Every structure is written in C-alpha cells, then in structure tokens.
Amino acid sequence: MNDKIPIKDVTPVKIEKPAEVTKPSYAARSRIYVRSVKGIFENFRRIFGFIFIAAFAIAPWITYQGQQAILFDLAEQRFNIFGMTLWPQDLTILAYIFIVSAFALFFVTTFAGRVWCGFMCPQTTWVYIYVWLEEKFEGARNKRIKLDQRPMDADKFLRKTGKHISWVAIALLTSLTFVGYFIPIGELFIDFFTFNAGFWSVFWILFFTVCTYGNAGYMREIMCTHICPYARFQSAMFDKDTFTVAYNSERGETRGPRSRKLTHEQVEAKGLGDCVDCNLCVQVCPTGIDIRNGLQYECINCGACVDACNEVMDKMGYKKGLISFTSEHQLAGGTTKIVRPKLIGYAVVLLVMTSLLVWDIASRVPLEVDIIRDRNSLDRETVSGLIENVYTLKVLNKSQTTQTYTIEVKGLDNASFYGDTEVTVEGGGVYTNPISVAVDPMSIEAGTISIYFRVTTTVNGELVEIESPTTFIYTGV
Secondary structure, eight states: OOOOOOOOOOOOOOOOOOOOOOSSSOOOOOOOOOOOOOOOHHHHHHHHHHHHHHHHGGGGGOOETTESSSSEEETTTEEETTTTEEOGGHHHHHHHHHHHHHHHHHHHHHHHHIIIIIIIHHHHHHHHHHHHHHHHOOOSSHHHHHHHSSSOOOOHHHHHHHHHHHHHHHHHHHHHHHHHHTTHHHHHHHHHTTTTTOOOHHHHHHHHHHHHHHIIIIITTTIIIIIIIIHGGGGGGTTTOOOOOOHHHHHHHHOOOOTTTHHHHHHHHOOOOOOOOOOOOTOOOOOOOGGGOOOOOOOOOOOOOHHHHHHHHHHHHHHHHEEEEEHHHEEEEETTSSSSSSHHEEEEHOOOHHHHHHHHHOOOOEEEEHHHHHHSSOOOEEESOOOEEEEEEEEEESSSOOOEEEEEEETTTTEEEEEEEEEEEOTEEEEEEEEEEEEGGGSSSSSEEEEEEEEEEEEEEEEEEEEEEEEEEEOOO
C-alpha cells in the first residue's frame, strides 16, 4: 500500500506576451495635389472669386466726403461706413448685421448646401489663387508630384523659390489691404514701404501675412475639415431637399474602365455602370474626398467634381449628370420640394431681421447727449440766493462733419442756465463741459423736479434734436 498522496504541480507557467505594436494615434496627412478642371461651375467660381477679391481690394481705397469710405478705427472706437459713423453705442446695428449675415448663411445652406464654402469663402478663393500660382511655376498635377519626388536640383530650386516668393507677395498684399480697413490705407502703404510704420502696424501686417501664407499655402483643406466650425454644424440645416453635390450610384455602379468603342448595350452586358472609375473627381477635389462614397462633411460644394465628371461623360458619349447638384429626394426618383417649412422659416426670420436693421439705420440720430449730475452735492446756494444744481454735459457728434449745436434747459420755469448755449463739435468729436442750472427757491417746492436738456442742430437741412432727461434737486434746507 502506497501512503503517498498524489500531488499535482500547479506552478503557474509564465507566458510571454508578444511585443505590442505601437500605432500612431492619428493618420499622417497625405498631401493633396489638386488637378485643374474646366467647366461651368469652375467658371462660375472664378467669376465670384474675382468679384469678391476686387471688392476686397478696392473698397478701402474709396473715399467719401474727403475721408476713407470704409474705416474701422479701433483706436478711436468708431466705424466709418460711407458717411455713417458707428460708435460703441450703436451696438444694436452691428448685432443686426451679424444676425442677418448668419440667417442669410442658414437660408442659403438649407437651399444649396455649402455653396458659400465652395464659391465665396475667402479661404477657398485664396487657396485656388495659390494653386494657380503653383501650376504656373511647377506645372500640372502629375508634374508637381514628380517634382516633389525627385531630389533637389537647380531647376527644382528655382521653381520652388519662385512659387514661394509669389505666395509671400500675395500674402503681403492681402495683409496690407486687410489692415488698411483699420488704419488709413494710403498712409499705411507709404509708411510700410518707407519703413516709417509703427510697431503695431508692422506687427499686424506681418502676422496676417504669415496667416495667409500658411493657410492658403500649407493648411488648405485642414481649415475646411478641422478648424472651420461651419463644417461641423452644417448638417443641422440639411434636409432631403437640400441641393448638394452627389453621385448617382444607381446609374454609376458597378464602376470600371472600358473602351470608348463599346456601345451602351455592351457595357450593360458586362454589368458596368456609367462610372469609368477614372478618379478625376478625386483628383480635382480641393479637400481630397471621393464623392462616390456619399455625402461627407469635408465636401465644400465647389462643383469641381461635377465639371470633371461631365467632361468624361461627354468624351464617352454618355449623358451628363452622373455627379451633379441634386437632392436626396431627386436621387431616390422623387421630386425636390423647393418651398418647404424650414426654408420659409429662415426666409421669414431673415426678412424680419433685415427690416429691423434697415429701420434701426433709418431712425438713427447722428447725435448723442449724456447728462451726468454732480455727485459731490445735491444742491447748493449761490451768493445771490439761488438754488443751483451742477451737471456735466456730453455732446457726441456721431456724423463725419462739423456741427453746431444749441443747448437749452426745459421743465423748470424761470431757470438760469450757466454754460455754453451754443457749441461746435467736429465730426466724430465729443464736447464735454460742466454746466449749472439755478432757480429762485421761492418759485419751487422742496423735492425732486424732472427737467431735460434739449440739444438741436441742422443736418442736411433737417432739424435733429435730442432731449436728455435728468433731475433738479432742492433739499429745502
């Protein structure tokens, strides 16, 4: 008989884990080489781009009544816009302008998708300018790819240098023009190129030059896909009747290459759709997406893929419109509803806010009066026995021309006014001066009496007046 108890070895065996493969936390960016394209949408985009660039470049050089027509003078806290001067007190007008702009963008986006991004956005416009300069120095898309792949030589160095010099020149002119909206542009150009500009002027010019050069030259689609918030919330305005750039998969699939000599029946017999899988729609896309994968937030509705695809369809003898501006309902075989509740709602709000903006501008008085009571004393008795209250009067000339104002006090019988009864204030200037009002104590009762100061002037033959209320205090002591 064996007295030993069987023992099972349960010593844990150390198992070596395979070495972990570290993966990058993000995918490296692949440079996009945009291919040039011709077509109706490309021409339309160029026309819009030219109009907006011309307006941007010319507007600060326009003069009105001897002054720069559009000048946002932050140092003086006033905005001059063709004879109208906006002050911090006119915040409602600026708010209305921003609200109207926002709802106009919402309305257009609901109707036609991101056409603002594709045709009017400054980022898109400047990117296409930089791409055009890139083509002039380095050649078409395939040539640019080969140029970047080959080692540096004299030809590559000269092409790259010329491209970057042109990019910097465009960025500098853009920056000077932009800063010219905030500093008188004529003086700005002269001072900058004669090295007499101030520190902050030079700082902002160089800052925006670097920003323009970096955004349009290098970041490009990153601004549209990662930085611009519009791409993130645009889907809230889309519906099934919104016109967007879309690929007709029912007509295009199954995609594949084929000979031009094949008839449409022979192509169908092979199970192929109209898409020849040429990838031109991808090559011309400024954000590098494949529209055939469906609607994507990176799409800016520029229509470049539409022009490229239509050109291929035309060469193949197929019907155009495989990629087109269409709606989800239309792709499904239905019809697009142009008039719909969401679009009507945006239109109504846009109309209301625009009306309020126009009314606010039309009813705006180019004059502001402030009355500030002396806080050191409620009242005081003069040497002649009158009861006197002291105030500080401020008259703000909100126009751009010199005006003469008449000042008088109302609401207190037999009151004596001590101060200037007529003052001249230059355009955008402020008149500030202490004044006092005195009255015989026998003609009033102790307490608080409501009075007002009336300031009048004549602007373009029309009477302009402001009545600023305040109080006259008699303590009766």
